[in-house]
Amino acid sequence: MATPTPNGTKEPLPVLIAGGGCVGLFLALLLCQSASIPHKIIVVEPNTPEPTDTRAMAHQPIIFPFFAEAGLMPELSKLGTFSSGICFRKSVKNGSELIAGKQFKEGEKAQLLLPQWKFQDLLIRKVCAQTARGEVRMGSKVTGCEEREKSVVVKVADVDGEEEEIEAEYLIGADGAKSTVRKLLGTSLEGETLDAQLVATDIRFDFHKYGFYDANFVIDPVNYGLIGRIDNEGLWRVSYGVPLDTSEEELRKSVDEKLKHMLPEEGKAGYQIQRIAPYKAQQRCAETFWKGRVGLCGDAAHLTNPYAGLGLASGIADAASLSSVLIRVLSSQSADSAKLLSSWSDARRQKFLAVVDKPSRMAYMRVRTNVDSQENVEQLLQKDPLVGALKKGMPMMPPSLATSGPELEGW
Known part of the structure; x- marks a missing residue:
């Protein structure tokens, strides 16, 4: 379904992203940068980034290729330090x-x-610079959604409680650990605190x-x-x-x-x-990252402790792979859109469980190890x-967080 325009052509429905944190904004930027799709990308976020909001403050080298692909590395390098x-x-x-x-x-x-607010600020400016494509609505949040055959109708409320309905092609929840979109999907976070x-x-x-x-x-x-x-x-x-x-x-x-x-x-x-x-x-993962026309990524889809540094990194990797999948679907190039989105969900769940969850649990146990004696230290060096x-001066690189779109079923 699309909206008729004055000249009789049909304007495609937008893609709506709930959550204007680093993951949601990075996904929005990648979609805006694609010449293959004409869809408007709307991000809704209740809170404006504040200079005191440092939260995620370190980005791992394994996700630099994702930033480079988006053309962000030069500016990120100037904004932050290594x-x-x-x-x-x-x-x-x-x-x-x-x-x-x-x-x-x-x-x-x-x-x-790089403090989180600086990264968010850069991404907001980049998305909004795509004037015909990108829109970031600060002070707004998703409150409900209703899926139709070829669209999803999303309820969005502003700070005054005024509510409007936006008909979208897809809704993606990048709205954090307490994700409203995940709750609307009725999808549980499996795992443990x-x-x-x-x-x-x-x-x-x-x-x-x-x-x-x-x-x-x-x-x-x-x-x-x-x-x-x-x-x-x-x-x-x-x-x-x-x-x-x-x-x-x-x-x-x-x-x-x-x-x-x-x-x-x-x-x-x-x-x-x-x-x-x-x-x-917490170590938790949603039972699925995609249902119908609604998806999840970042902390809305999975949670991990910070001691392996893979929380935000895995969310950025979600956004990178989901953007390529959505571009394939929205440009009508996929062999089977429903199968491709489901395959992406399965692949990202497996990537979290295999590459993020286990090392993060090990990292949590590592920092709580007893190293009071030299014997304890030697045991740690041998076993870890x-x-x-x-x-030995050779830091281990973790396995890749990437998911290759062309390798997914339905591509």
Whole structure:
């Protein structure tokens, strides 16, 4: 179905993306960049990016090819900085002793450090620059949808509660862990909540002064976590775990006490807290990423803990592969559209379970390992291939997150 235009031609229905985070906007940009489809791409997002919104702040080298394909790497490289090193170290009570680490040389592939709001801001500008194709509606959210034979009617409400209906070719939910679109689909997230809450605390502190690398995985059964540089202005992420049943009030009261166990002894009085964001550590995956004319990607489709760095990376890979599939379908080139979308869903589920879920669970267990003694450290180096490889100066690259469209059934 399409909307008649004044000159008698039919204007194709838009593609609507719920969620203007990095994944939803990246998908929108890839669709807007395609010359094969004339469809308008509409993104609806309730919240405007704020400079305090650092959230996801590191991009893995394995997804750089996706950014390069979209022509984003030069600008992303200017907006962010590249990590100078990564290491595993003991907790402060054990002297912050280095277990294994690597300092990157100029030109070596390293994490791109970029606060989420900066990435979102760039993507919004890029999508909106496609004036005839791209539209980002801030302050709006999807509240309902009804599938028809050849379209899906989506209810969208603004901040004042005013609701409108948009008839679209497809609706994609990239609206995060608490996805409304996933709930509308009636699709459950299979998996489990892990036995801790994680607290992402952004502070201003000079960790370099005390010999810390740009990315430090702190290994300890209790005082485990990640200490990572966010920018060049002294902002760092200190992520740590607390018991699952800790209330938010208790959690906020205990931040300073917890930071005493994460920061080096000499500098414990010299930090400034900028942001505290608690969340549950989860390993979950939707039973399907696609039904009819509605799909899911990113955190709306799967959740993982941050210690393998594969959360946002897998969402970007979802968007990259889904864009190629949708372009194939919308340009009427697919052999079987329904089969292709279903095949994409199966492939992405399998990719999450095989390539993201298992390494992420291992990473969560790794940071909680007992390394109090040298014997414990030697056992870790022998049993853990990633730490062992880093000790030898050869960081392991994870398997590919990509899904090849032409290899999918129905292409």
